[in-house]
Amino acid sequence: MQCSCTVEGAPAGPGSPWISGVAFPDWAYKTESSPGSRQIQLWHFILELLQKEEFRHVIAWQQGEYGEFVIKDPDEVARLWGRRKCKPQMNYDKLSRALRYYYNKRILHKTKGKRFTYKFNFSRLIVVSCPLWELWAPPAPQVLLGAPALIRPALLPTGLPSELLHSLLLAQRATAEQLAGHQTPHGLPEATEDKKGSSSGAPRLGSLPGPCQLGPGCLLGSLQDPPPSLASFAPPPPPSLPADWTHLSGPFLPPVPPEQPFPGAPKPDTLLPGPRGPIGTRPFPGLPLLAGLGQGGGERLRLLSLRPQGLEVKPYPMMGAKRRPDPREGFSSDILRPQTGDKSLVSPRLENFKAVWPLDPP
DNA sequence: ACCGGAAGTC
DNA sequence: GACTTCCGGT
Numbered sequence: 115m116q117c118s119c120t121v122e123g124a125p126a127g128p129g130s131p132w133i134s135g136v137a138f139p140d141w142a143y144k145t146e147s148s149p150g151s152r153q154i155q156l157w158h159f160i161l162e163l164l165q166k167e168e169f170r171h172v173i174a175w176q177q178g179e180y181g182e183f184v185i186k187d188p189d190e191v192a193r194l195w196g197r198r199k200c201k202p203q204m205n206y207d208k209l210s211r212a213l214r215y216y217y218n219k220r221i222l223h224k225t226k227g228k229r230f231t232y233k234f235n236f237s238r239l240i241v242v243s244c245p246l247w248e249l250w251a252p253p254a255p256q257v258l259l260g261a262p263a264l265i266r267p268a269l270l271p272t273g274l275p276s277e278l279l280h281s282l283l284l285a286q287r288a289t290a291e292q293l294a295g296h297q298t299p300h301g302l303p304e305a306t307e308d309k310k311g312s313s314s315g316a317p318r319l320g321s322l323p324g325p326c327q328l329g330p331g332c333l334l335g336s337l338q339d340p341p342p343s344l345a346s347f348a349p350p351p352p353p354s355l356p357a358d359w360t361h362l363s364g365p366f367l368p369p370v371p372p373e374q375p376f377p378g379a380p381k382p383d384t385l386l387p388g389p390r391g392p393i394g395t396r397p398f399p400g401l402p403l404l405a406g407l408g409q410g411g412g413e414r415l416r417l418l419s420l421r422p423q424g425l426e427v428k429p430y431p432m433m434g435a436k437r438r439p440d441p442r443e444g445f446s447s448d449i450l451r452p453q454t455g456d457k458s459l460v461s462p463r464l465e466n467f468k469a470v471w472p473l474d475p476p
Numbered sequence: 477a478c479c480g481g482a483a484g485t486c
Numbered sequence: 487g488a489c490t491t492c493c494g495g496t
Contacts, residue, residue: 153486155488188477201490207477212489214479229477 156212157221157239159198163191176231185230 163169164183172190176182185191188206196204213232216222220238225231 153488199489204490208490208492210478211480211491215489217480224478226478 154198156195156209157216157234159195160191161234163194169194176225176228176233179225179233181234181236182225183232183234184228185232188230 160173160183163173164175172187172194173183173185176184185206188209192204192206192209195209196202213222214224217224219242220235221242222232222234225233
């Protein structure tokens with residue numbers, strides 16, 4: 115029998131938006147690997163809590179580090195997780211074990227030295243969420259370096275909900291920023307990923323899961339179901355979001371760190387943990403923008419990678435400097451942060467972005 | 477607190 | 487596959 119454990123505070127399951135209208139759409143609860151499953155994944159759950167204010171005292175984004183969060187009340191988080199999963203015996207020890215399994219998948223990594231502090235690897239998350247995104251990541255890093263308003267159209271599956279796009283786009287910003295920090299000329303192969311060789315990790319480029327080419331993998335069964343109404347999502351855009359983004363309400367975004375690297379300034383090595391993923395999983399060079407498109411023909415979203423002005427001006431002095439990340443982890447915790455004090459909380463980059471929706475999605 | 481192997485569950 | 491449970495080790 116089913117366990118109807120949707121209790122106070124605990125995020126409800128699919129179909130029942132729980133917080134100010136911001137909940138993951140059904141597809142979000144489906145695992146690519148297990149199409150039928152609507153079991154929420156832990157990282158999803160964490161993200162949910164993270165973006166909900168009422169859980170601030172339990173878990174919250176860590177100031178300063180993009181993607182880093184602190185579990186302030188381990189027991190409570192475990193309890194909530196246990197509720198959600200109908201595992202009353204859940205505790206932090208078990209939950210943390212699950213969290214640890216994310217290390218190899220590169221979805222998460224531990225911030226050493228800080229208790230209960232972990233950090234999301236958003237670039238990885240994106241890939242995990244929709245491997246397809248790798249497809250339109252142009253192999254040429256120069257793109258990031260301010261290639262002229264190049265446009266890289268790409269197709270995204272119909273169902274990719276705007277909330278995800280929003281989140282992913284922001285994640286990309288993070289990725290981009292990270293790239294700005296320690297980008298490598300070319301996605302260096304990183305052989306050591308799954309110690310066990312078993313493909314327990316996320317999909318890697320070069321061996322993209324076939325199903326995702328514009329299809330199944332990313333559609334997540336949303337072909338039939340039209341994306342959730344945008345109107346149903348309360349759009350409390352993060353302070354860093356430009357007005358346009360109100361269209362794309364987005365749930366889980368860590369607050370934009372105050373630090374704002376400027377041209378010439380030492381790049382913060384803060385963002386996404388991994389300077390590079392496994393072969394080809396380099397994050398998305400060009401900041402893609404939602405440009406909208408005809409749903410008629412292919413019912414697909416076309417992503418245009420507009421010139422990220424904020425990024426283009428970034429110098430990339432590290433072309434020569436090679437920092438060697440831990441080959442095993444893929445990312446190091448040795449994060450050196452610039453001490454750029456002031457800076458507006460606004461992301462200069464995003465400010466230049468424009469999201470265009472020719473036709474409001476249903 | 478944190479790590480990761482091993483086995484079990486769904 | 488994604489945990490959950492248990493556990494020895496640091």
